[in-house]
Amino acid sequence: MKQAILFLIIVILLCLLYSYFNPNIKEGMMYPPDKSMIKNVSHPSETEILKTLNELFIGTNNHEIRLKVYDTNYKSQNVTPNPNHNISQNISTLLNHLKRQDNELIYLTKNPEIVSYVPSNSLNKLLNGSLIKPLQDRLMKIHKFPQQNIMGPEECDTKVLLKQANILTRHGYHDDSDELRKKIVKLDNGIEKCKPVDPEPRISLDEVNARVQLTTMYYINDIIQYHEVAIENVAKSIEKFVKKVNNLS
Numbered sequence: 001m002k003q004a005i006l007f008l009i010i011v012i013l014l015c016l017l018y019s020y021f022n023p024n025i026k027e028g029m030m031y032p033p034d035k036s037m038i039k040n041v042s043h044p045s046e047t048e049i050l051k052t053l054n055e056l057f058i059g060t061n062n063h064e065i066r067l068k069v070y071d072t073n074y075k076s077q078n079v080t081p082n083p084n085h086n087i088s089q090n091i092s093t094l095l096n097h098l099k100r101q102d103n104e105l106i107y108l109t110k111n112p113e114i115v116s117y118v119p120s121n122s123l124n125k126l127l128n129g130s131l132i133k134p135l136q137d138r139l140m141k142i143h144k145f146p147q148q149n150i151m152g153p154e155e156c157d158t159k160v161l162l163k164q165a166n167i168l169t170r171h172g173y174h175d176d177s178d179e180l181r182k183k184i185v186k187l188d189n190g191i192e193k194c195k196p197v198d199p200e201p202r203i204s205l206d207e208v209n210a211r212v213q214l215t216t217m218y219y220i221n222d223i224i225q226y227h228e229v230a231i232e233n234v235a236k237s238i239e240k241f242v243k244k245v246n247n248l249s
Contacts, residue, residue: 049087049213050087053087059228060079060098063227064078067108071108074104077100081093081094095123096127102123120223122223132215136208139208139212142203143204143208164180
């Protein structure tokens with residue numbers, strides 16, 4: 001199940017973060033620019049994100065049960081998502097549960113007979129936001145970047161266009177001049193209209209949130225797997241210690 005969760009998160013992230021891996025895209029803009037590709041960036045549905053988040057809660061709750069077995073004084077909790085909370089709130093709740101488990105693993109491994117546990121730096125950085133902030137800042141920069149033609153605003157004043165056409169003619173650029181004159185005719189007769197700058201952001205806030213949430217869950221999955229290894233080490237150490245005490249080979 002853990003591998004399936006990781007695979008799902010990676011696939012979604014690769015789709016969402018395609019712009020970071022494509023050398024032809026800078027600050028959310030493709031060269032040559034293609035607005036349809038910029039604006040219509042697919043992002044996972046809320047159902048897909050909730051499904052992945054639920055799997056992470058299940059994995060964390062399983063660890064909660066196992067930690068209680070190894071420490072009867074451990075105040076275990078039922079780790080489940082709150083249906084009245086949004087995705088971000090449930091992610092925060094999950095991180096707090098993981099921090100409790102992190103502290104418990106540190107406590108359990110203080111015994112010299114048990115393999116020591118070294119906490120991951122990722123968890124604290126997720127809790128204080130420093131791990132995700134660079135990505136979020138970059139996405140918000142793209143979100144706020146105004147929609148505009150890479151070559152500047154489109155000229156629609158036919159008088160200005162006529163002057164440009166005359167200059168091109170004088171310098172022998174007859175084909176370019178003819179194109180401008182065709183545009184003047186089309187604009188004057190309503191055949192063609194100036195294309196307004198698209199006011200919509202390149203990336204919506206929903207897309208920003210989806211990318212941040214999926215990236216956070218990617219790190220959470222890593223932490224859960226890291227805890228899994230630590231709990232297995234605790235189990236093996238305890239088994240080894242019990243055999244030693246009872247003179248069992």
